[in-house]
Amino acid sequence: MEEIFWNSIADYNAATWPWQIVLMSIAAVLTLILRFRPAPWAKTAMKIYMVAVSLWIAFVYYMAYGSVRDYSNVMTIFWCLIALSWLYDLATGFSTFQRSGKSEVWGIIMLVLPLAYPFISISRGLVFPQITTPMLPSSVALYMLGMLMAFNRKINFFAFLLVLHWSVIAISKIGIFKIPEDALLAAACIPSMVIFVLHALKAGDQQHKPSYTVVRMLVIAVALVLAGCMVAA
Amino acid sequence: MTQEYIIGIANFIARYLSYMLGAGVHTSRVVRNSKRIGTALGVDVSIHTSQKTATLTVSDHDGQVFSTKVVDIPAFPISFEWNADLSALSWAAHDEKLSLEAIEHKFDEIISKPRMNPIFVLFMASLANASFCRLFGGDIWAMLITFTATMVGFFTRQHLTRRKVNHYIVFIVSAFVASICASTALALGIETAEIALATSVLYLVPGVPLINGLIDITDGHIQIGISRFVNAFMLIICIAIGMSVTLMLVKDSLL
Numbered sequence: 001m002e003e004i005f006w007n008s009i010a011d012y013n014a015a016t017w018p019w020q021i022v023l024m025s026i027a028a029v030l031t032l033i034l035r036f037r038p039a040p041w042a043k044t045a046m047k048i049y050m051v052a053v054s055l056w057i058a059f060v061y062y063m064a065y066g067s068v069r070d071y072s073n074v075m076t077i078f079w080c081l082i083a084l085s086w087l088y089d090l091a092t093g094f095s096t097f098q099r100s101g102k103s104e105v106w107g108i109i110m111l112v113l114p115l116a117y118p119f120i121s122i123s124r125g126l127v128f129p130q131i132t133t134p135m136l137p138s139s140v141a142l143y144m145l146g147m148l149m150a151f152n153r154k155i156n157f158f159a160f161l162l163v164l165h166w167s168v169i170a171i172s173k174i175g176i177f178k179i180p181e182d183a184l185l186a187a188a189c190i191p192s193m194v195i196f197v198l199h200a201l202k203a204g205d206q207q208h209k210p211s212y213t214v215v216r217m218l219v220i221a222v223a224l225v226l227a228g229c230m231v232a233a
Numbered sequence: 234m235t236q237e238y239i240i241g242i243a244n245f246i247a248r249y250l251s252y253m254l255g256a257g258v259h260t261s262r263v264v265r266n267s268k269r270i271g272t273a274l275g276v277d278v279s280i281h282t283s284q285k286t287a288t289l290t291v292s293d294h295d296g297q298v299f300s301t302k303v304v305d306i307p308a309f310p311i312s313f314e315w316n317a318d319l320s321a322l323s324w325a326a327h328d329e330k331l332s333l334e335a336i337e338h339k340f341d342e343i344i345s346k347p348r349m350n351p352i353f354v355l356f357m358a359s360l361a362n363a364s365f366c367r368l369f370g371g372d373i374w375a376m377l378i379t380f381t382a383t384m385v386g387f388f389t390r391q392h393l394t395r396r397k398v399n400h401y402i403v404f405i406v407s408a409f410v411a412s413i414c415a416s417t418a419l420a421l422g423i424e425t426a427e428i429a430l431a432t433s434v435l436y437l438v439p440g441v442p443l444i445n446g447l448i449d450i451t452d453g454h455i456q457i458g459i460s461r462f463v464n465a466f467m468l469i470i471c472i473a474i475g476m477s478v479t480l481m482l483v484k485d486s487l488l
Binding site for chain 2: 001069070071072073074075077078081157158161162164165168169171172173176197200201204207208209210214215218219222226229232
């Protein structure tokens with residue numbers, strides 16, 4: 001199972017590395033535009049990019065090169081669901097890709113983290129093409145998380161929850177497929193969950209119960225359990 | 234006893250019973266509580282309920298002065314708190330001989346209390362589903378996947394409900410989303426992946442309408458009991474449709 005997993009990554013990298021560089025370049029340009037010269041067209045373009053990159057993972061990574069793995073069709077459907085969440089965002093304006101000034105440094109760190117994937121693989125003694133790259137599912141999920149964190153005035157909560165789900169899968173993959181690089185996503189996702197949920201709690205304008213303190217404690221407790229599972233993995 | 238007084242009582246009891254029925258209280262308790270308030274105020278109350286509306290007649294003991302009202306039953310979220318507090322209100326009205334104004338004031342206080350935080354509900358429902366997964370034999374990974382799959386499905390349900398989408402469609406979509414997320418456990422080769430898949434939709438099971446339907450039928454409120462049963466079974470069918478789509482895509486490999 002582990003060998004099939006790494007072989008499919010090698011096939012994918014060997015065949016698509018030029019396209020991966022193109023997609024990464026587009027992501028870099030759009031991110032820089034949104035950071036320094038935000039404009040409505042750039043926000044729309046970023047959402048279109050998110051749809052495209054999700055579909056890339058669904059159809060190119062999982063359907064074309066990951067089809068040798070058991071139940072790869074499930075992952076195709078799941079990444080189509082992520083694409084759908086961004087498409088829905090595009091249609092309804094669910095998120096705004098605007099900076100709020102909160103947790104921005106954390107967001108920038110997460111945006112850079114996908115670039116660390118190949119270096120970690122190489123430092124582990126792996127050789128191209130059998131290495132992780134920024135255009136693998138977990139690194140793409142990490143980039144999405146970084147975008148949500150860096151531009152978090154109003155986030156796409158659907159996409160966030162799906163990425164959170166993916167990070168749980170990533171945690172389990174660390175042990176099952178011996179891919180410690182995925183610890184980056186897991187480590188980034190758990191604090192993000194706390195930050196996003198606490199932002200959403202503070203943003204709520206209605207009186208609710210239980211109190212903010214109780215809900216915050218619950219969220220932190222859940223985050224600690226998830227972190228415990230990651231350590232155990 | 235004046236006509237205005239009777240109309241005032243009828244208006245209040247109509248509001249009271251519509252809130253109770255809307256919040257998922259079984260019919261015999263609603264009828265009993267409404268009659269108790271009527272007794273406390275010195276009037277007779279007769280009630281007929283259906284799934285969407287309720288009809289009540291309030292009259293003096295001679296039946297000479299009366300008022301009849303038909304009210305729509307609003308669709309509130311299930312609230313055990315309203316159930317308990319509004320039942321306690323009927324006892325307070327009876328035991329303390331409260332005036333209509335005092336009862337109305339207490340009623341307004343109860344219904345204006347803050348509601349449960351949707352994020353808190355989201356987390357608790359997800360934890361509950363993860364616990365179900367454990368009870369059915371799921372391992373830690375199955376539990377975690379059930380937890381986040383439920384979060385996605387439950388958030389979908391909350392979001393679509395806020396957007397006033399038809400609740401049958403909400404159930405189909407939520408069941409599909411939760412089960413497709415949980416089915417990712419299959420790709421990881423987790424031994425208890427199928428338990429995660431099966432338990433990911435349990436948060437949608439309409440337990441309260443099913444129990445209420447049964448209680449209503451056994452208490453003799455056959456019509457509304459059957460209505461509630463049919464409604465609950467429709468929701469169960471919707472869950473089955475959502476989950477079937479996932480199973481057809483995943484287990485039968487339609488893709």
